[in-house]
Amino acid sequence: MLLGLQDGLDTPLLLARHTKVSRPAVYAILQNLKKRGLAASHITNGKKRWQLASEKEIEETIYETKRALLKIPTGREELHGLSDSTIVVHRGREAVREAMLNLFVDKKNEKFYWGFQGDGSVLGWNKTFSVAETNRINRYIKNNRIITEAILPKGFFEDQTEKLGVEWAKDFEGRTARVNILDKKYFKHGGQCWIFRDSLYLFALNEEMVIEIRNSEIQKMILSAFEFMQEHSQVLDANELLRKLIAAAPPGKDAGGEDTVRI
Numbered sequence: 001m002l003l004g005l006q007d008g009l010d011t012p013l014l015l016a017r018h019t020k021v022s023r024p025a026v027y028a029i030l031q032n033l034k035k036r037g038l039a040a041s042h043i044t045n046g047k048k049r050w051q052l053a054s055e056k057e058i059e060e061t062i063y064e065t066k067r068a069l070l071k072i073p074t075g076r077e078e079l080h081g082l083s084d085s086t087i088v089v090h091r092g093r094e095a096v097r098e099a100m101l102n103l104f105v106d107k108k109n110e111k112f113y114w115g116f117q118g119d120g121s122v123l124g125w126n127k128t129f130s131v132a133e134t135n136r137i138n139r140y141i142k143n144n145r146i147i148t149e150a151i152l153p154k155g156f157f158e159d160q161t162e163k164l165g166v167e168w169a170k171d172f173e174g175r176t177a178r179v180n181i182l183d184k185k186y187f188k189h190g191g192q193c194w195i196f197r198d199s200l201y202l203f204a205l206n207e208e209m210v211i212e213i214r215n216s217e218i219q220k221m222i223l224s225a226f227e228f229m230q231e232h233s234q235v236l237d238a239n240e241l242l243r244k245l246i247a248a249a250p251p252g253k254d255a256g257g258e259d260t261v262r263i
Helices: 002-006 012-019 023-035 055-070 093-101 121-128 131-143 156-164 166-172 216-231 238-248
Strands: 039-044 047-052 076-080 086-091 111-115 147-153 178-182 192-195 200-204 209-214 234-236
Touching: 002 012, 002 047, 012 023, 023 039, 086 093, 093 121, 093 131, 093 209, 111 216, 121 200, 131 166, 147 156, 147 216, 156 166, 156 238, 166 238, 178 216, 192 216, 200 216
Parallel strands: 111 147, 147 178
Antiparallel strands: 039 047, 076 086, 086 209, 111 192, 178 234, 192 200, 200 209
């Protein structure tokens, strides 16, 4: 029946002749397809005619079926391209939390590029994670030997140690293999970008949204931009700096409040 509609057979009579199915049965099938979001009807010159639903409507119907069968959580939407690409959009606080907390589970011994983190992203991070959760993520990255390269604004480690305390510095020390720093003027936005071997993540946490992209060409493009920034910025021994900040901290100085969390 769907193939008949695809071929332009737009009335029950034409479909019945083509499929050798009775007209009452054809009409019942068409009504069922319409309920399922796969077919649509319209009136032309007083006659009811049928057609396939739009590509977008069919895709949404199929995805809802996939969501139900695979128990895909609310707040996650997948978009598939024509080549090797997949885009997953995580919306809402709980969907974002789940995506980010589970992000490093399968990334042991993998390379992780972390950059483009805007100053405004701290506001969204605060709403999503506590200081303890941020420190736990930092420890998880170290324990799973995830090789991290980062591009950060000047003064990042000094600012974060002052805000979050020595525990944050201790959990972060040893987390990065390479850090490059740029002037703060390049970080006046609320976004973040994380890059792994087969996927990259664009964060707009103030809007409670994470976009997960799996596309080899986009991956190459972003990595090229990352490499350019590394070559045109100052290399920083972040671990040595953190050790100095830890040693210089007053005894008993602990983390700041949970209103200033940042990974």
